[in-house]
Amino acid sequence: MSNPLHIEVCQKVDSLLSVEDLSKAVLDELKNSSSFDLNETILGKDCTHDILKDHIDSISFYRNNNETIHANSNDEDIRLHVYRLHEDEPATETIHDNDNNSDELPVATHWVLPSSDFKGLWESLYYDSDLKENLLSFIETTILFADCNVDPNIISWNRVILLHGPPGTGKTSLCKALAQKLAIRFSDRYSHFALVEINSHSLFSKWFSESGKLVMKMFAEIKQLLENRDALVCILIDEVESLAHARKSSTSGTEPSDSIRVVNALLTQLDQIKRYPNVLILTTSNVTEAIDLAFVDRADIKQFIGHPSEIAIYKIYHSCIKELIKARIIEVEAVHEISHLKINGHEENSTTRHMSLKLLELSRESVGLSGRALRKIPFLAHGLYLRTKTSTLSQFLRAMHFAVTKHKEDALERHY
Ligand SMILES: Nc1ncnc2c1ncn2[C@@H]1O[C@H](COP(=O)(O)OP(=O)(O)OP(=O)(O)O)[C@@H](O)[C@H]1O
Ligand SMILES: [Mg+2]
Incomplete structure (x- = not known):
């Protein structure tokens, strides 16, 4: 099976260079460098080619199965994706609390x-x-089948993905990241990409007279977008269980029956919208029991997202430490070069091996923490256990060890 090398080129917002010229310059630059690391990003300013210095922000390299860590420009199957980031603020639709004008949800x-x-x-x-890569590849199949007009009555798929698992494991982030990735990888297939996040939680948190109208207006806009077959629209419904919950509590008579109408309107709209070939519905949930909603029940992919393993924790910590070195909060003595810490078999010397082992030990201690908790550990470490602005890597790792221990003790206390 072929495993293409994806090269993602982020063009500067104000650059007017054509994609062809830019691609040529990128390939030229790569010919001159013998190999580059997968999943690494080269900044435009570090390129040798002047065109690249002026016109690009960064170049990144990816391969679906990361069995190797290096790639080179002799690769047979190279896919180049040139994209520009939109810098505008997202548009928000809000709803007013009639009793209290200051409340806008x-x-x-x-x-x-x-x-x-x-x-x-x-x-x-x-x-x-390869969780992320597999999800991406699944969506690629969805797009391919729609493009080839495969009859959904013969081979059924329905463009719905559910990511479920405990809090703070990156479900919401992963949905957003997936939508963004599609916009980069399919830039030559579609001309517009949109992500619409529906906050069902605030939509149903309380009954508002406008809710019904708002749902209709929202979907009228989405449908208009979808009429353009050159647009790909991802709809994100976070905490999708709140829909089922709203429906249940409204049937049990504790909520006004108006609210069930809004839930039903939303579900009907979602059912209609699923028929468009250029839509994807991404949902998340952190309840484990089955969600009583037909459209989630029929999701093509129900992916469990759990707490990171030791190796994933190592990578998360590694990225945190790299950031703090960049910010000059962790001092690196020459030998402590973080890039030499053991990750995918980089070369080591005795000091870096020692640090790698320490970090590995810390990662092992941290098993059971969510991604969200892990990303706070370096902050807690500095805030609680370091009295100086800067410290060495080994001092910092020690402080992180204390922070992890404290986090676990606090978690235990919460159980009482
Ligand atoms: N596997 C992971 N790798 C790196 N960072 C992670 C991971 N999981 C979570 N995080 C970090 O934790 C933070 C919270 O993630 P996010 O809000 O997406 O989680 P969630 O699963 O949607 O949580 P909730 O169920 O509470 O809504 C993010 O900032 C993210 O960077
Ligand atoms: Mg979430």
Whole structure:
């Protein structure tokens, strides 16, 4: 099976260079460098080619199965994706609380993709196995089948994905990152990409007289977008269980029956919209029991997202430490070069091996923490256990060890 090398080139917002010229310059640059690391990003300013210095922000390299860590420009199957980030703020639809004018709840947020808001998000999420790549490849199949007019009555798929699992494991982030990734990888297939996040939680948190109208207006806009077959629209419904919950509590008579109408309107609209070949519905949930909603029940993919394993934790910590070195909060003595820490078999010397082992030990201690908790550990470490602005890597790792221990003790206390 062929395993193409994807090269993603982020063009500067104000650059007017054609995609052809830019691609040529990128390939030229790569011919001159013997090999480059997968999943690494080269900044435009570090390129040797002047055109690239002026016109691009970054180049990144990906391969679906990361069995190798290096790639080179002699690769047979290279796919180059040139894209520009949209820097505009997302548009938000809000709903007013009639009793209290100051209360405005956001019910939907609309991004044009690829957006600078999600820059680097995909790369910042670490999972075991090829979870991210598999999800991406699944969506590629969805797009391929729609493009080839495969009859959905013969081979059924329905463009719905459910990511479920405990809190703080990156489900919402992964949905957004996926939408962004599609906008980058399919830039030559579609001309517009949008992500509409429906905050069902605030839509149903309370009954508002406008809710019904708002749902209709929202979907009228989405349908209009979808009429353009050159647009790909991802709809994100976070915490989808709140829909089922709203429906249940409204049938049990504790809520006004108006609210069930809004839930039903939303579900009907979603059912209609699924028929468009250029839509994807991404949903998340952190309840484990089955969600009583037909459209989630029929999701093509129900992916469990759990807490990171030791190896994924190592990678998360590694990225945090790299950031703090960049910010000069962790001092690196020459020998402590973080890039030499053991990750995918980089060369080591005795000091870096020692640090790698320490970090590995810390990662092992941290098993059971969510991704969200892990990303806070370096902050807690500095805030609670370091009294100086800067420290050495080994001092910092020690502080992180204390922070992990404290986090676990606090978690235990919460159980009482
Ligand atoms: N596997 C992971 N790798 C790296 N970072 C992670 C991972 N999981 C979570 N995080 C970080 O934790 C934070 C929270 O993630 P996110 O809000 O997407 O989680 P969630 O699963 O949607 O949580 P909830 O169920 O509470 O809504 C993000 O900033 C993300 O960077
Ligand atoms: Mg979430």
